[in-house]
Amino acid sequence: MHAAPEKTMTAISTHDRFGPFGGRYVPETLIPALDELDSAFDSAMADAEFVRTVDEMLSTYVGRPSPLSDAPRLSEQVGTSVFLKREDLNHTGAHKINNTVGQALLAMRMGKRRIIAETGAGQHGVATATVCARFGLDCTVYMGEEDIRRQSLNVYRMKLMGAKVVPVSSGTKTLKDATSEAIRDWVTNVNDSYYIIGSVVGPAPYPRMVREFQSVIGREAREQMLNRTGKLPTAVVACVGGGSNAMGIFHPFEDDRDVKLIGVEAAGHGLESGEHSASLLRGKPGVLHGTLSYLLQDGDGQVHPAHSISAGLDYPGVGPEHAWLKDSGRAEYVAVTDEDALRGFATLSRLEGIIPALETSHAIAWVIDNASRWIKSDSVLICVSGRGDKDMAQIAEMGFLDR
């Protein structure tokens, strides 16, 4: 690693760290709030009543458990059994709501009624606006101007549910800058506001907390696979932006050492083009938004803008637990270009009647393009993190059907 001093690369995971990654690199003002959040989260999770309330919301409002679909025509093309964990069927159309339900209930338990969130694709913003409407909480969502343009439908949805959407015009005008602006709001209003981070990023305890709220994906999928096939999958594949749907489906399989965990990053215009979002494959360890993890950056430690066709993967950092899963060798990380993701998008739509989000399409495309890795008796579990409705305007604008 390039960061000084070398000896800090210890491999011990602590409460705040995943190996050497994670931590709390934030302005002093936030430290007492993070301490408070850390203990509030632990005490909530130890409280059977809180856990029951989360589960009930997930079942009666989100629609969990989400189904596990087999994918007969895709399986035939790939030459192995492919199963799809259908997070696209959740209320609001993506996995993001698993986390916002948990965090909103935690915020209320902590007596906070003003919610702040950042959003990229708008999925996390919508999921936050949704639970805020449901619980009567005040909601402010920061969103980059570039993303507001790319995901106008989600902006409309958030506003319809009563959220205030604040455009962010600094820096790259995308998720990275929206996150910075949300942190600034939190530093300013820390006494009465709760910041719902949308992925397994940010300072501790967020990466651990978001993973716990998303782990319902993997817990259900593991049981569904066992019930359906009588065995565990050969591989679990998920797209990685900040990494929350991937952590959520990976985590319950982590101790199943024979199950391969594969995270698919966005290769954008290609890994060699410099225009991608492959933090794990092409980044170096560094500190952004309160956490030490792999980071796209230049030689001076300035954050390098990310690129992806999908706004939800367009982030130069990645959750610190993924950094550790990579370095410890437990998970493998790969990448898929914009072009290939579009093919994955079209393929799943045509073969299975499921229109995936562009983010998810990266995972689909990787499985299709790596058919030679599997034999017929294998089974591959893909996390369908979201549905593609939000991407229709962008896809139509590209003249996709005419190509």
Place this chain on the structure above:
Amino acid sequence: MASTLAIISSNKIDQRFALLRATRRKALVCYVTSGYPSEDQCLELLRGLETEGADIIEIGVPFSDPIADGPVIQDSSQKALAAGMTLEKTLDIVSRADLTVPVVLFTYLNPLLAAGPDVLERASAAGVDGILLTDLPVGADPDREKWLGDSDLAFIRLVAPTTPVDRMREIALNGSGFVYLISRLGVTGAQSSLASDLRETSDRLRSATDLPICVGFGISNGEQARAAASAADGVVVGSALVKAAGESIDKALSLTRSLRTALDS
């Protein structure tokens, strides 16, 4: 005891506070964004600040994602970065400015880490006397904090209005030079009034440390500077100076003059 130590300290920041104490004056700490408005003007500004009576100069190494900064410093950082400013070039500017007053490098952790393990020695050799990192709170990363604490640079730590008094003590014990007291919740940026609980927070901090205390965030004119200084050993003025410098160096220097006059009156 603290003042005896300060007199024999070889660090220019300690020496400056010893002098201020002896002459019963308050410290004027001025922040500039490195390379803003341009490299040459920044150099001119640094020298001018010294002439106009700044006691300590903080030079901000711009970072692409300044989460602790408000719009003015964000904007100056983006412009400086776009014009190619780096930590290495900042050290070069400091070295060329050849100031008598102490200089504090003000930045975020990532650009510092990227500069390699010998960056602290190189900074010291260039004439930097202290370092302040907005995103490395006490206890966040003991190994890297030790690396900073063991260097020749004063390691300036921040205290916030939210910091409990026990933690204030820990922060002061793990810092040197002075303690930077953030005047209010929020990011850097000029405000029309000071936080109402500033006096209370600074009294708590005073009970926790003998280190000099400088109050910053939001101070934009002489009147505010005087009021804030009455609760501390000095004030830090940042966004107001950067904003003025964006208009002209003369404006920034005349603001400095009025701050000095207000603090000394």
